[in-house]
Amino acid sequence: MVLGALGVEKPYxxxxxxxxxxxxxNGIPLCCRELLNRRAKL
Known part of the structure; x- marks a missing residue:
């Protein structure tokens, strides 16, 4: 989301x-859904 907000659209x-x-x-999820779920458990 941050890259999109900055106008970065190149897949590379x-x-x-x-x-x-x-x-x-080390293994942090990169999916927003997983990040939010992990954050909710804290």
Missing amino acids: VINQFRRRIADNH
């Missing part, structure tokens, strides 16, 4: 960003 850039987040956060 989006995939690089997602890969970097996943690599830096």
Whole structure:
């Protein structure tokens, strides 16, 4: 969502960003639904 708000629409850039987040956060879900569910359980 953040990338879309910034006007980033290139799939290559989006995939690089997602890969970097996943690599830096050992298994954190990248899907909004999963993130919200995980946050609700805190």
